[in-house]
Amino acid sequence: MITLYHFPRAICAQKVRVALAEKHLAFESRIMTRQDLRSAGYLAINPNGYVPTFVHGDAVLTESRIISEYIDEAFPDLPLMPPTPLARARIRGWTKQIDDSLHLNVFVLTFVASFRTDFLSWPADVRELRLPLNFIKRSITLDLAENAGQSGYFRDAVRRFRTLLADMNLALGDSEWLVGGAYSLADADLTPYLRRLEEIGFWDLVCDEYPHVGRWFTAVRARPSYQTAIRDWETAEDRKREAAEILEARPTLAFALGI
Ligand SMILES: N[C@@H](CCC(=O)N[C@@H](CS)C(=O)NCC(=O)O)C(=O)O
Numbered sequence: 001m002i003t004l005y006h007f008p009r010a011i012c013a014q015k016v017r018v019a020l021a022e023k024h025l026a027f028e029s030r031i032m033t034r035q036d037l038r039s040a041g042y043l044a045i046n047p048n049g050y051v052p053t054f055v056h057g058d059a060v061l062t063e064s065r066i067i068s069e070y071i072d073e074a075f076p077d078l079p080l081m082p083p084t085p086l087a088r089a090r091i092r093g094w095t096k097q098i099d100d101s102l103h104l105n106v107f108v109l110t111f112v113a114s115f116r117t118d119f120l121s122w123p124a125d126v127r128e129l130r131l132p133l134n135f136i137k138r139s140i141t142l143d144l145a146e147n148a149g150q151s152g153y154f155r156d157a158v159r160r161f162r163t164l165l166a167d168m169n170l171a172l173g174d175s176e177w178l179v180g181g182a183y184s185l186a187d188a189d190l191t192p193y194l195r196r197l198e199e200i201g202f203w204d205l206v207c208d209e210y211p212h213v214g215r216w217f218t219a220v221r222a223r224p225s226y227q228t229a230i231r232d233w234e235t236a237e238d239r240k241r242e243a244a245e246i247l248e249a250r251p252t253l254a255f256a257l258g259i
Contacts, residue, residue, distance in 0.1 A: 001028065001056070001057065002020070002025060002026070002027040002028065002054070002055070002056050003027060003028045003030060003054075003055040003056075004016060004017070004020075004027045004028070004029060004030065004052055004053075004054055004055075005030045005032055005042070005045075005046070005051055005052060005053040005054075005055075006029065006030070006031065006032065006051045006052045007031065007032060007051050008031065008233035008234070008235075009233065009234065009238065010051050010052070011103070011106060011192040011193065011196055012050075012051065012052055012064035012103070012192075013051050013052045013064070014191075014192035014195070014229060014230050014233075015064045015065075015068060015188065015189050015191075015192055016052050016054060016064050016067050016068055016071070017228070017229035017230070017233070018188045018189075018191055018192070018225050018226070018229040018230070019067075019068040019071045019072065019080060019185065019188055020071060020229070021224065021225035021228040021229040022078060022080060022183075022188060022223075022225045023071060023072070023075050023077065023078050023080070024077075024078065025071070025075060032051055034129055034130060035129070037049045037050060037051070038129070038133075045060050045062075046062045048062065048133070048134070049133045050133075052064055052067065054067040054070070054071075056070075056074065063099075064189075065095050065096075065098065065099060065189065068080070068185055068188065068189065069081070069185065072185065080183075080184055080185045080188060081184060081185055082179070082180055082182060082184060087179055087180050087184075090179045090180075090186075091178075091179050091184050091185055091186040094178055094179070094186035094189070094190060095185060095186060095189045097164070098189055098190070098193070101160055102160065102161075102164060102193060104137065104140075105156070105157035105160045105161065106157070106161075106193055106196050106197075107137070107140075108140065108144060108151075108153050108154055108156075108157035109154070109157045109158070109161065109196075109197075109200060109202060110196060110200060111141060111144045111145075112144055112148050112149055112151070112154050112249070112252065113200035113201065113202075113245060113248075113249035113252070113253065114199075114200055114245045114249065116144060116145060116148060117248075119141075119145055120145060140153050148252065149252035149253075149255060149256055154256060155256060158202075158253070158256040158257060161197065161202065162206070162257075164193075165206065165209070165210045165213055166210070168190070168210070168212070168213045168216070169209075169210040169211070169212045169213050170212075172212035172213060172215070172216050173212050176216075176219070177216070178190070178216075183223075187216075187220060188225070191220050191226065191230070192230065194213075194217050194220070195230055198217075199242050199245075199246075200245065200246065200249055200253070201245070201246035201247075201249050201250050201253060202253055202257075203217075204246070205250070205253055205254055205257055205259055206257060
């Protein structure tokens with residue numbers, strides 16, 4: 001029995017749901033609220049106070065990358081990691097980037113393009129609850145709230161994603177999937193980041209520059225796991241909001257992208 005504590009649209013939860021869907025594994029869903037994340041009971045199983053948390057029997061795991069590798073090893077059918085050590089190392093070269101910088105940078109882009117307007121409209125006590133527990137992320141959020149597209153963090157995040165897209169484009173120039181000839185955890189883990197770039201309108205502004213990534217993203221979207229793990233968790237309200245936010249964020253993103 002698998003239980004997943006998650007948010008429907010959290011990227012790191014999407015990563016784990018993609019891995020589960022690729023392996024055709026069912027799970028019990030526990031949708032969390034921000035208040036739940038701060039409760040003593042939840043902090044006891046995930047001391048960082050974020051999602052996802054994955055429970056499989058007696059095993060309680062946090063950190064999406066570790067969870068996805070665990071899923072792949074604990075349920076060996078339909079493998080998401082190749083047999084050779086070198087190919088596995090190459091996959092970890094992609095997924096490590098997520099933990100090192102992409103995850104924080106996607107938060108920066110999303111906050112400016114989407115969350116910031118709501119954040120500024122809330123009273124101080126609600127803002128306090130929504131600020132990340134992590135002090136560095138908290139300071140960055142306050143800077144983004146004040147400076148939006150003028151923040152150095154925002155400029156850096158735009159550059160970081162351009163570098164990712166260029167690297168992916170290069171890797172996909174002579175390969176259908178990111179590592180070797182087969183779909184792997186590298187593709188699964190990066191899928192929610194591309195979806196987020198699409199949601200905030202970033203991908204649409206730059207897609208012509210990265211044709212191989214475009215072809216890859218079309219293939220990823222055609223996989224049943226994309227529907228099950230990502231689209232099925234979005235509501236009609238989410239999509240309406242996404243369309244409005246894209247329009248609103250477009251000038252800020254286009255300026256930062258130099259378009
Ligand atoms: N490195 C962690 C990152 C977890 C994380 O940042 N979770 C976000 C959603 S993607 C979250 O729960 N944010 C709520 C908060 O920080 O209050 C992982 O990959 O699992």
